[in-house]
Amino acid sequence: MSAILPAGYSHADSTATCTGPTQIFAALPDGSTRLYTHPDPVNGSAGFSNPTVVGGPNGGTLMGGPSGDVYNIQHNGEFRRYHWNGTGWDNPYQVIAQGWGGWDLPAYHNRITVDPLGNIYSVGEDNNLHVNHYDAAAGKLVEHVIDTNWGNYNLIIAGGPGVLYARDPNVNGGELYRYQYDANSQRWLQRKRDLGIGWNIYSGIFSAGGDTLYGHTNDPRGELYWYHFNNDTGLWAGRNYIGFGWDPSWLVTSISNTCSSTMTLPPKPPVTLTGAVAATLLPNTNGRLEYYYVGKDGSVVTVDQSDVADGSTAQFGVLATSGTFTGRIAAALNDNGGAQVLALGTDSEIRGAVQPAIAGNWSTLSPAGGYFPVEPAIVRKPDNTLVAFGLDAQGGLWYRPQLAKNGDLTSWQSLGSTGMKNTLTAVAQGSTIRLFTLNANNRLSTATVTGTTLSSWTELTGLASGVSGSAVPSVVIRADGTAQVFALDSSDMSVRTIKQNTDLSWPTTWTTIPGLTAAGAPSALATNTGTVEVVVKGNDGLVYNTGQLAPANPAFRSWTVVDPMNNAGSDPSAAQLSTGVWAIVFRDTEDRVYLYHTVPSGSLAARAAADSPSPTFVGGLLPVQRH
Known part of the structure; x- marks a missing residue:
């Protein structure tokens, strides 16, 4: 028999707390199911009880769950949940899903497990x-893909809430690894x-x-x-012989969930x-514009x-949800x-919704x-998949990649780093993603993410501490591939x-756009002409616009008012559409939406303004508002 060599070894007692003996169920090929108990799961002393034939789940695949639940997937794909009440099985068992065939095959029957929270983790043919959890109100399993490339493991077992042990049979006679996933924050903690x-x-x-x-x-x-593994010390207790005949x-x-x-x-x-x-x-295809904001009611x-x-x-439209944002x-x-879309809840939980196609119905x-x-x-990355980024309370950076084009976002994984804060700005720059945020000194800083590698952060010097401390910077990628940042x-x-x-290095000084x-x-x-346009709300409440005099000229023309009649209650935002027209959107103090757009070249308005260096805007209050 090959010797197991854990990574770190100790004969110390385990640090687990257990509520009683380990209840072990064994389904035999003859159709009988036995119950054994191991009296000492805390210290792992030898010996187990004589078996009791209890009937119940047998055949297919067997998985223990929390608080007496035992899951059984039959050969025909029927997914059953049994409950052991301490003296027998509650009847009838509950069928929680159909169509789960194949888990009894040798390649897969050790690749599905249930953790102490009742979450079902599985690695299938893909x-x-x-991870699946049973939605009692909907009467069905709800599934989410949380990671990729688990096909090298032939066994996974839940050792705690979100704690997964995974065995790679092709490395060193079976290498064992520990993962930890928090289903509530949807973060990988290990x-x-x-x-x-x-x-x-x-x-x-x-x-x-x-x-x-x-x-x-x-x-x-x-x-x-x-x-027993102690994740804090990295040491094992055991390998203790319990008995034979299994x-x-x-x-x-x-x-x-006997132990915790x-x-x-x-x-x-x-x-x-x-x-x-x-x-x-x-901006979407054919001049379509989609936009999103948090209303005054959250x-x-x-x-x-x-x-x-x-x-x-x-x-x-208003996206259905139970939270406020x-x-x-x-x-x-x-x-x-x-x-x-991803929105920040007032409870710090991110919530997301998907629109499956242009003008399609949104999910909750x-x-x-x-x-x-x-x-x-x-x-959106250069490979046309999406990736999300977030900052935790310690300023650590997390990312959440998309499984495939148009697919689900998987789970939050750490990219390291600490000390960053404030809202992230992310843009695709060549083959990388460029991020901007504030560091611990309130200085605007930037870094790149290439694949899953985060560069060091570069502080953009030359501004007083507090730049954009309450206002998110805006970033554009120029035709020459360089990034240009605009900040308050x-x-x-x-x-x-x-x-x-x-x-792609950064200068040490910023340029002020004067006059406002x-x-x-x-x-x-x-x-699309190679210049950059900027809009911002002035201290008089009006929205102003400026832009470069020419693509190669870094100077900006004088600020002009976009709408002299209506004050903005929100900051404005601007985008160029696929038609070359660009639009400005803002809301007033009553949360009503205004949209202005540039007039196409050759139009009457454009010809009338031909002598003006500033673009001509038309538009105003949208006649239809939210409902």
Whole structure:
């Protein structure tokens, strides 16, 4: 028999707390099901009770769940949940799903497990890691893909809430790894911690919870061994011999929450409520404009406008949800033209919704975890998949990739880093994603993410501390591939800009765009003529516009008023449409939406304004508002 060599080893007692003996169920090939107990799951002393034949689940696949639940997937794909009440099985069993065939095949029957929260983790033919939970109100399993590339594991077992042990049979006679996923925050708290070699000697492994594992060997003697892993120290207690006679042909499992260990999980941090934030604009095909904002009542409002020249085409909607929201909406277009949005709840939980196609019906805003004090960002990568980013309460950076084009976002994974704060701004720059936020010194800083690698943060010097502390910077990628940033300098409320050098380094000074005292965050866009246009709310409440005199000229023309009659209650936002027309959107103090757009060249309005260096805007209050 090969020796198991854990990563760190100790004969100390386990740190688990157990409520009683481990209840072990064994389904035999003859159709009988037995109940055994191991009296000492805390210390792993040898011996177990004589079996009691209890009937109940047998055949297919067997998985222990919490509080007496035992799950059984039949050969025909019927997914059953039995409940052991301490003296017998409650009748009848509950069928929670159909169509789960194939889990009895040798390649898969050890790749599904139930944790102490009742969450079902599985690795199927797609080799992705799925989590299912049973929605009692809907009477069905709700599934989510939380990770990819788990096909190298031939066994996964839940050892605690979201704690997964995974065995790679092709490395060192069976390498064992520990993962920890928090289903509430949807964060990976630990990934692929190496726990040792030689675990192929076991035909199966089951857990009583609390990082307490039992392995039964695949030799005819069928020996049973006990282990406990201390995640804080990285040490094992065990390998303790419990007994023999556990035939490899048996399906063996145990109740999954008999034991528990202390776990540190992410708390929900406080969220600072922010109002009058700019709408997020998404130009779609054929001149269509979609935009999103948080209403004064904390709802997430969607607007789909097929023609910016016709305000009556604006279709307003409110995404269904149970929460209230704050800040700026993160939104991006899928490859198929549908959209995904992420919104920051006032309880720090991110919630997301999906529009399956252009003008399609939105899903309900559903929990997306996070537990972030500030809004996330979402951006479309060069491969046309989406990725979201968020900052936790310690300033650590997290990312959440899309499974595939137009697919679901998976789960939050750490990119490291600490000390960053404030809302993230994310843009695609070449083959990387460029991020902007404030550091611990209130200095605007930038970094890139290439694949899953985060660069060091670069502080953009030359502005007083506090730049954009209350206003999110706007970033455009120029035709030469460089990034240009526009920010509010809170020391004098001026709009300033800084543009990367051609080698992608950053200068040490910012340029002030003179002539205006601003009252919020600027919004910039790169036009198809190679210039950059900027809009911002002035301290008089009106929306102003400026732009470059020429593509190669860094100077900006004088600020002009977009709408001299109506004050803005929110910051404005601007975007160029696929037609080359660009639009400005803002809300007034009553939360009503205004849209202005540039007039096409050759129109009467354009010819009348031909001698003016500034663009001509038409538009105003949308005739149809939210409902």
